Amino acid sequence: GDSVTQMEGPVTLSEEAFLTINCTYTATGYPSLFWYVQYPGEGLQLLLKATKADDKGSNKGFEATYRKETTSFHLEKGSVQVSDSAVYFCALSDKRGSYIPTFGRGTSLIVHP
Amino acid sequence: GAVVSQHPSRVICKSGTSVKIECRSLDFQATTMFWYRQFPKQSLMLMATSNEGSKATYEQGVEKDKFLINHASLTLSTLTVTSAHPEDSSFYICSASLGDLTGAHDYGYTFGSGTRLTVV
Numbered sequence: 001g002d003s004v005t006q007m008e009g010p011v012t013l014s015e016e017a018f019l020t021i022n023c024t025y026t027a028t029g030y031p032s033l034f035w036y037v038q039y040p041g042e043g044l045q046l047l048l049k050a051t052k053a054d055d056k057g058s059n060k061g062f063e064a065t066y067r068k069e070t071t072s073f074h075l076e077k078g079s080v081q082v083s084d085s086a087v088y089f090c091a092l093s094d095k096r097g098s099y100i101p102t103f104g105r106g107t108s109l110i111v112h113p
Numbered sequence: 114g115a116v117v118s119q120h121p122s123r124v125i126c127k128s129g130t131s132v133k134i135e136c137r138s139l140d141f142q143a144t145t146m147f148w149y150r151q152f153p154k155q156s157l158m159l160m161a162t163s164n165e166g167s168k169a170t171y172e173q174g175v176e177k178d179k180f181l182i183n184h185a186s187l188t189l190s191t192l193t194v195t196s197a198h199p200e201d202s203s204f205y206i207c208s209a210s211l212g213d214l215t216g217a218h219d220y221g222y223t224f225g226s227g228t229r230l231t232v233v
Contacts, residue, residue: 034221043119043206044157044225089156093221100147101222105156 002027006090006104013111019077021107023064023090026071031092033057033066033073038087047075047088079113085111115141117209119225126197126232134192134206134228138233142187143209148180151204163190197232204229 007022025031032051036044048057053068064075073090090104116139126132136146146166149157161171161182169182179201181193190209194201208222 015174032221036224038219039226041229043117043227044208045224049221100159100162103156106154108154 002092002094003019004090004092004104006088006107007089009087010107010109010110012106013080013109015082015111015113016079017111019075019080019084021075021088021090021109023073023075023092023104024071025092027092027094029094031072031090031094033064034091034093035062035064035073035075036089036103037092038089038106040086042088045067080109080111082111082113084108115209115223117143117207117223117225119207119228121228122226123229124231126230128198128232131193132194132197132230134194134205134207134223134230136186136190136192136209138209138223141209143155143190144187146184146190146207146209148182148190148192149206149208151206151227157206160192194230197230199232202230202232 005024005025034049035045035047038044048059050066052058053066056065062077064073087106087108089106091101092102118137118139120135124132148160150160153159159172160175161169163169163182163184165184165187171177184190204227206227208224210222
């Protein structure tokens with residue numbers, strides 16, 4: 001079945017540091033890939049998405065490229081801020097499947113001033 | 114954009130009572146809504162898929178008699194935790210897609226802000 005594997009956290013960085021959160025996936029069909037962000041005590045918000053190979057999703061300085069050859073969708077940001085502290089979830093939705101998204105376990109990001 | 118409003122955001126109830134959580138799609142019609150449960154520092158566990166006008170589809174291991182889901186209209190789905198016990202304390206989140214599920218494949222899902230349930 002479909003699965004998403006994220007790097008374990010927490011990831012702790014200083015403000016303005018470079019961020020990478022790794023995400024790899026397994027899917028039987030042609031999935032769309034997503035990154036969601038969850039701030040403390042809140043629901044999830046869609047951060048960015050990519051629907052086909054080589055697509056790059058971007059939003060709020062975050063980027064992720066759909067790499068079919070490595071089945072990866074790593075999240076990056078060049079300069080993190082304290083306000084980026086949250087839990088980040090990688091997810092996929094498989095066109096051949098039920099469309100119900102499959103989530104990774106989430107990676108907590110803590111950014112210190 | 115698509116907005117899902119979830120209420121209440123926090124609720125504390127006594128053991129043995131029932132609690133209802135509502136999710137409304139504010140500016141779109143949600144044929145399908147999903148209900149998740151999230152334990153501390155863990156990912157989302159899908160509990161059930163709620164389809165407007167029909168019975169919900171529950172994931173394996175989720176008690177349908179305990180977690181009653183009703184999706185009476187295209188804009189409202191409710192989750193009722195019946196005879197709640199302390200082990201039901203958790204963060205419950207609903208989500209929906211804009212339009213049908215193929216739309217979700219392309220545009221992702223919109224989540225409610227979650228409900229923190231504490232059973233004492």
